[in-house]
Amino acid sequence: MRIGIDIGGSHIGVGLINNGKILNLKEKVLTREDRSNIKSNIITIILELLNQTIEESKVNLKQIEFIGIASPGTISNNKIAQATNLGLINFDLIAELQKYINLPMQIKNDSKCAALAEKYYGNMKKYDDCIFLCLGTGIGGAAFLNGEMLVPKKFSGFEFGHMVINKGGRQCNCGKRGCFETYASIRAFKNKIAEVLDIDNDFSGQYMRENLLDYNNPKILEVATQFVEDLSVGICNLIDLFEPEIIVLGGSFSYYKDNKIYKMLKEKIAEKTSRFNKVEPPKIEVAKLKNEAGIVGATIRI
Ligand SMILES: [Zn+2]
Numbered sequence: 001m002r003i004g005i006d007i008g009g010s011h012i013g014v015g016l017i018n019n020g021k022i023l024n025l026k027e028k029v030l031t032r033e034d035r036s037n038i039k040s041n042i043i044t045i046i047l048e049l050l051n052q053t054i055e056e057s058k059v060n061l062k063q064i065e066f067i068g069i070a071s072p073g074t075i076s077n078n079k080i081a082q083a084t085n086l087g088l089i090n091f092d093l094i095a096e097l098q099k100y101i102n103l104p105m106q107i108k109n110d111s112k113c114a115a116l117a118e119k120y121y122g123n124m125k126k127y128d129d130c131i132f133l134c135l136g137t138g139i140g141g142a143a144f145l146n147g148e149m150l151v152p153k154k155f156s157g158f159e160f161g162h163m164v165i166n167k168g169g170r171q172c173n174c175g176k177r178g179c180f181e182t183y184a185s186i187r188a189f190k191n192k193i194a195e196v197l198d199i200d201n202d203f204s205g206q207y208m209r210e211n212l213l214d215y216n217n218p219k220i221l222e223v224a225t226q227f228v229e230d231l232s233v234g235i236c237n238l239i240d241l242f243e244p245e246i247i248v249l250g251g252s253f254s255y256y257k258d259n260k261i262y263k264m265l266k267e268k269i270a271e272k273t274s275r276f277n278k279v280e281p282p283k284i285e286v287a288k289l290k291n292e293a294g295i296v297g298a299t300i301r302i
Pocket of ligand 1: 161162172173174175176179
């Protein structure tokens with residue numbers, strides 16, 4: 001059995017995982033107070049959740065072979081090099097945790113974890129050449145060729161969200177302008193929906209899908225069409241670069257399978273003017289593991 005730790009911008013989850021299945025999961029939403037002294041609080045929260053998980057599951061630490069951590073931001077040498085949303089820079093989370101727990105640990109970027117989960121247990125399982133795109137507050141991802149995830153030596157890499165699709169365009173958090181994620185993340189879509197409806201953007205993704213995306217409203221249809229165009233530009237760049245057999249869209253987009261946008265996107269990608277090669281496009285799928293992908297993928301050793 002393994003322990004997975006999922007560090008999000010707004011919550012921390014600790015789960016007991018066996019063969020890709022979550023046996024027990026404990027979560028805590030991060031308060032403003034938690035975030036104010038994140039370096040020490042993150043350790044306390046993880047240890048508390050870990051104790052609760054193993055106590056409730058009636059296992060002891062000796063039965064745990066490995067702890068895997070999914071973290072936002074850039075990971076380098078098993079450390080958090082930079083996690084802007086959490087305000088962490090050069091933070092050796094593993095060294096801090098190993099003061100209390102003597103187990104092997106590995107930390108990976110959260111989108112890479114979700115990608116691995118999808119490759120081992122989800123919709124990319126049957127394919128060798130795959131692209132995983134995680135669409136949420138930003139856009140992350142990973143690429144697999146010949147069945148192996150491509151992993152650079154230096155940093156996490158594959159920052160698909162920060163390829164520029166509009167030179168001099170919208171300002172991105174990363175400091176550049178016109179990044180893919182400033183146009184095609186779910187957050188960017190949500191902000192545009194809020195703007196045309198003239199409402200605050202503090203609604204949830206689920207609320208938006210269920211109540212706001214009325215495509216009979218021409219304003220909504222226009223935003224959706226633009227979003228699909230921007231998303232397809234980035235996806236088609238990736239198709240031309242990697243020629244994957246399948247592209248899986250995860251993060252919040254996992255919940256768009258029955259939404260008109262998913263159909264619109266597939267049609268746009270299929271257009272001959274969208275891609276370099278005029279043959280059939282790769283399969284486009286939504287992720288199977290949804291919210292669980294990060295914590296399950298954290299426990300896959302690479
Ligand atoms: Zn950027």
